[in-house]
Amino acid sequence: MLRNRELRAALIFISPAILFFLVFWAAPVLLALYYSFTDWQVGQTETWAGLANYTKLLSDPQFHTAVLASMSIVLIVMAVSLVLALGVAIVLADPRIQAGRLWRVSVIVPVVTDWVATGLVFQLFFLPNQGVLASFGQSLGIDALNSVRWTTDAGLAPWAIAIFVIWKQTGLYAIFFLAGLKGIPGDIIEASKVDGANAWQTFWRIRWPMMTPLTVFVVVLSFVTTLGLFEPVYLLTGGGPAGATRTLPLFLFENFFTFGNSGYASAAGIYFLLLSLMFTFTASRILKDRDES
Amino acid sequence: MTSLATRPPSTAAPRRAKPRRSGRTGSNLGLTAKYLVLLAFTAFSLVPLAWMVSSAFKAPQDVLEVPVRWIPKQWHPENFVKALMEPRFTGHTFLEFLINSTIVATVTALASVVLSIMVGYGFAKFRFRGREAFMWTLLGSTLLPFSSVVIPLYLVIDSLALTDTLAGLIIPFVITGQAVFVARQFIRAIPTAYIEAARIDGASEWVIFRRIIVPLTGPAVTTVAVMSFLFSWNQFLWPLVITSSQEGFTAPLGLSMLGMGSTFNTDYSVWMAASTIAIIPPLVFFLILERPYLRGLEAMAGIK
Numbered sequence: 001m002l003r004n005r006e007l008r009a010a011l012i013f014i015s016p017a018i019l020f021f022l023v024f025w026a027a028p029v030l031l032a033l034y035y036s037f038t039d040w041q042v043g044q045t046e047t048w049a050g051l052a053n054y055t056k057l058l059s060d061p062q063f064h065t066a067v068l069a070s071m072s073i074v075l076i077v078m079a080v081s082l083v084l085a086l087g088v089a090i091v092l093a094d095p096r097i098q099a100g101r102l103w104r105v106s107v108i109v110p111v112v113t114d115w116v117a118t119g120l121v122f123q124l125f126f127l128p129n130q131g132v133l134a135s136f137g138q139s140l141g142i143d144a145l146n147s148v149r150w151t152t153d154a155g156l157a158p159w160a161i162a163i164f165v166i167w168k169q170t171g172l173y174a175i176f177f178l179a180g181l182k183g184i185p186g187d188i189i190e191a192s193k194v195d196g197a198n199a200w201q202t203f204w205r206i207r208w209p210m211m212t213p214l215t216v217f218v219v220v221l222s223f224v225t226t227l228g229l230f231e232p233v234y235l236l237t238g239g240g241p242a243g244a245t246r247t248l249p250l251f252l253f254e255n256f257f258t259f260g261n262s263g264y265a266s267a268a269g270i271y272f273l274l275l276s277l278m279f280t281f282t283a284s285r286i287l288k289d290r291d292e293s
Numbered sequence: 294m295t296s297l298a299t300r301p302p303s304t305a306a307p308r309r310a311k312p313r314r315s316g317r318t319g320s321n322l323g324l325t326a327k328y329l330v331l332l333a334f335t336a337f338s339l340v341p342l343a344w345m346v347s348s349a350f351k352a353p354q355d356v357l358e359v360p361v362r363w364i365p366k367q368w369h370p371e372n373f374v375k376a377l378m379e380p381r382f383t384g385h386t387f388l389e390f391l392i393n394s395t396i397v398a399t400v401t402a403l404a405s406v407v408l409s410i411m412v413g414y415g416f417a418k419f420r421f422r423g424r425e426a427f428m429w430t431l432l433g434s435t436l437l438p439f440s441s442v443v444i445p446l447y448l449v450i451d452s453l454a455l456t457d458t459l460a461g462l463i464i465p466f467v468i469t470g471q472a473v474f475v476a477r478q479f480i481r482a483i484p485t486a487y488i489e490a491a492r493i494d495g496a497s498e499w500v501i502f503r504r505i506i507v508p509l510t511g512p513a514v515t516t517v518a519v520m521s522f523l524f525s526w527n528q529f530l531w532p533l534v535i536t537s538s539q540e541g542f543t544a545p546l547g548l549s550m551l552g553m554g555s556t557f558n559t560d561y562s563v564w565m566a567a568s569t570i571a572i573i574p575p576l577v578f579f580l581i582l583e584r585p586y587l588r589g590l591e592a593m594a595g596i597k
Binding site for chain 1: 323324327328330331334335337338339341342344345348356357358359360361408411412414415416419420421425427429430431432433434436437438439440441442443444445446447448449464465467468473498499502523526527529530534544545546548549551561564565567568569571572575576579580583586587590591594
C-alpha cells in the first residue's frame with residue numbers, strides 16, 4: 001500500500017517534467033520530422049515530398065559549405081580553448097596561488113556576460129584600419145595589423161569568430177577542469193610525491209588518468225555547444241563574406257525564417273539534430289556512468 | 294563520487310601551506326611562470342570588458358582613438374542616459390527592453406526553482422520504473438544545442454499562439470534538464486531517513502515535501518535561480534525568432550539592432566554604454582552568487 005502511495009506521489013512530482021518533455025520536446029521534434037518530408041513553403045499548403053528534401057540537401061553545395069564552416073570553427077575553438085582551459089585549471093589548482101577567488105572570478109566573467117553586448121565590442125575590435133586591434137598593432141609598431149580584414153576576408157572570418165568564442169567560453173571549461181583536479185584526493189598526490197614522483201609525472205600518471213571521464217565530457221560539451229552557436233556568427237559576419245561562415249545554425253535560420261523554405265530547413269534541422277544527439281547522449285552517458293560509480 | 298555538492302568547500306583547502314624546502318628555486322620559478330600564465334589569461338578575459346566600460350564614458354569621436362586610451366580624456370556619463378532614454382526602434386527605449394528582460398529572467402528563474410525542486414525531488418527520492426531512462430533522456434535533450442531545436446520549438450509556440458509574447462520567452466525554459474539535474478544532485482544529499490520517519494508518523498507526501506524537503510533545499514534554490522536567470526537574460530536566438538514587435542524586445546535584441554537597418558547608429562560610445570548596462574545585472578548576480586553558481590557547474594559535470 002505504501003508502495004502505491006509513493007508511486008502516485010512520485011508521478012505527481014515529476015509530472016511537470018513529463019508534460020514539458022512531451023509539449024516542448026517530443027511534439028516539436030515530431031512536427032519538424034513531419035514537415036521535413038513535405039515541400040512546405042511559408043504561406044502555402046504542404047504536400048508530401050518523401051525523402052526529396054533529404055536527398056537534395058546531400059547535393060546542395062550551400063549545405064556542404066555550412067557543414068564545413070561549422071566544422072572548421074569547431075575545430076579551431078576546441079583545439080585552442082581546451083588547451084588554454086586545462087592550462088589555466090592546472091595553474092589555479094596550485095594551492096600556492098594567492099587570491100584564488102579573484103583569479104577564478106576574472107576567468108569566468110566572459111562566460112556570464114551577454115553574447116550581444118560583448119559581440120558589439122568584438123565588432124569594434126575587428127574593424128579594419130580604425131578598429132581596436134589595429135590600434136593595438138600601431139602602438140606595438142605592427143602596421144600589418146592595420147589592414148587585416150578580420151570579418152570580411154573569407155580565410156580570416158572563421159578565425160575572428162573563433163577568437164570571440166574562445167574568449168567567451170574558455171573560462172567555463174577551465175572551471176570544469178579545475179573542479180576535476182580538485183576532486184582528486186590529496187593523499188594520492190601526497191603518496192606519489194613520497195614515492196619520488198615529480199610534478200610532471202604526478203600530472204600525467206595520476207591526475208590526467210583520473211580526469212579522463214571529465215575530459216571526455218568537456219570535449220563533447222564543447223563540441224556540441226560550439227557547433228550550435230548562432231550568436232557570434234550572426235553578430236560578427238552574418239554568415240559572410242559570400243556565405244563563407246554560414247554555419248549550420250545560420251543555414252537553418254536563413255532557410256526557415258528568411259527564405260521561407262520551411263520543409264527544406266526542417267530536414268536540415270533533423271540532420272543537425274541527429275548529429276548533435278549522437279554527441280549529447282555520449283555526454284549524458286558519461287555522466288550516468290560517473291553517477292553510478 | 295556519491296558524496297554531494299552540499300559538502301562544505303573546506304575539503305578543497307590547501308593541502309600544504311608552504312612549498313617543500315628541497316628544489317625551492319626550481320619551484321619558485323614554476324610559481325612565477327604560473328602567475329604569468331594567469332596574468333596573461335585574465336588580461337585576455339578582461340581587456341575587452343575594460344575597453345567597453347571605458348568607451349562608454351568617452352565622446353563618440355574618441356572611441357576609436359589611436360593609441361587606445363584607457364582613461365577617457367573627458368568624461369561623458371550622459372552617454373548612459375542617452376543609451377537608456379533616447380527613443381529609437383519605433384519610439385521604444387532601451388530602458389523598456391531592460392524592463393522586459395528583467396521580467397522574463399526573473400519569472401523564468403522563480404518558476405524554474407519551484408518546478409526543478411519538485412521534479413528533482415521526484416527523481417532523487419522515489420524509485421519507479423523508467424526513472425533512470427527518463428532522467429538521462431531529459432538531461433541529454435537539454436544539453437543539445439538550442440539552435441538544433443529552434444525550428445521545431447517555433448512550430449509549437451506558433452501553434453499555441455505564444456509568438457511575440459513575453460510568455461513565449463518564458464514558458465519553454467521553466468524546466469530544463471540542467472536545472473532538474475542540479476536540483477536532484479542537491480536533494481539526494483538529504484538523508485532519506487528523515488522522509489521515512491515522517492512517513493511512519495503518518496505525514497502525507499505533500500507535507501513531507503513542504504515541511505522537510507523544501508526547507509533543506511537552500512543551496513539548490515540559489516544555484517538553480519542563478520543559473521536560470523543568467524541563461525534567460527543572455528538568450529538571443531529565441532527572442533530573435535519569436536519577437537517581432539518592439540514592445541516585446543529584450544535587452545540583447547535591442548542591442549543587436551543598434552548597428553542595423555533603420556536604427557543604424559554609429560555613436561559607438563552609446564553602443565558601449567548600452568552594452569555596459571546590459572551586462573551589469575547578470576554580472577552583479579554572478580558576483581554575489583559566485584559560489585552557488587560554481588557549485589551548480591560542478592554538479593553539472595557530475596563532480597560531487
